[in-house]
Amino acid sequence: MYNIALCDDKGTELDKMEAMLNSYQEKHEEYEFQVERFTSAEEMLRRVRGDEYNPDLLLTDIYMGKKSGIEAAEELRNMGSDCRIIFLSVSREHAMEAFDVYASHYLVKPVSQGKFFTAMDMLLKDIKEERKRYLILQTKGRINRVALRDILYLEAQKRCQQVYLADGETLTLRMTMTSLFEILSEYQEFVKVGAAYIINLIHVESLNAQEIRIDNGDAVHLPRGAYQVFREQYFDFYCKD
Numbered sequence: 001m002y003n004i005a006l007c008d009d010k011g012t013e014l015d016k017m018e019a020m021l022n023s024y025q026e027k028h029e030e031y032e033f034q035v036e037r038f039t040s041a042e043e044m045l046r047r048v049r050g051d052e053y054n055p056d057l058l059l060t061d062i063y064m065g066k067k068s069g070i071e072a073a074e075e076l077r078n079m080g081s082d083c084r085i086i087f088l089s090v091s092r093e094h095a096m097e098a099f100d101v102y103a104s105h106y107l108v109k110p111v112s113q114g115k116f117f118t119a120m121d122m123l124l125k126d127i128k129e130e131r132k133r134y135l136i137l138q139t140k141g142r143i144n145r146v147a148l149r150d151i152l153y154l155e156a157q158k159r160c161q162q163v164y165l166a167d168g169e170t171l172t173l174r175m176t177m178t179s180l181f182e183i184l185s186e187y188q189e190f191v192k193v194g195a196a197y198i199i200n201l202i203h204v205e206s207l208n209a210q211e212i213r214i215d216n217g218d219a220v221h222l223p224r225g226a227y228q229v230f231r232e233q234y235f236d237f238y239c240k241d
Contacts, residue, residue, distance in 0.1 A: 005035075006035060007058065007072065008088075009039055009064040027117075040064060045067075049079070054143050060085065060088070082102075084126070085104060088107050134146060135183065139171050153203070154177070155220075161180055177195070209222065
């Protein structure tokens with residue numbers, strides 16, 4: 001699933017963007033898009049600030065109402081977002097500014113299908129590779145790009161989840177443990193232990209029937225009956241062919 005934000009203050013331009021995306025998806029059935037439309041930069045930024053929303057890709061006009069697409073991109077970057085950005089504009093005037101906010105592409109309207117498809121091919125390939133190495137986690141007021149190797153373990157605490165990182169930082173997420181494990185389960189180094197923990201096996205220093213010792217010195221208590229299953233997962237991970 002790829003979350004794509006479309007931002008333009010003209011409905012007809014949003015329709016054109018969405019139509020190009022639909023044409024692209026028809027030729028690439030392996031991709032699934034979740035598209036959201038925004039009629040102003042302010043509306044899009046409110047959505048990012050207020051919800052667990054960080055688009056993988058933003059397609060945006062530059063000339064819009066009170067806040068331009070360039071200004072919106074600057075705010076996204078200041079919030080920690082590393083989403084890919086494609087600017088679509090009637091002018092080349094702001095091309096240098098666009099790359100100052102690490103835009104991936106700057107397409108001049110009217111945008112040809114060929115140029116748009118080429119840009120999408122490159123971006124989706126990059127995002128796919130990036131997803132193998134990083135997670136995007138949203139904490140209160142900030143979007144964090146976290147390398148998988150830096151996650152030690154996760155712990156459920158009431159309605160929040162604590163993510164413990166190798167540099168000593170702890171992130172607090174308002175997500176369910178189930179939702180987090182759905183994301184992490186595709187990576188073989190992450191295993192669920194009881195209802196409260198997800199452990200990165202790479203950082204397990206030792207274990208016994210009572211606890212798992214993490215390589216930062218933390219100890220994670222093993223719930224009753226969990227030792228044998230976890231032990232097998234640990235040996236499978238390190239002793240697989």
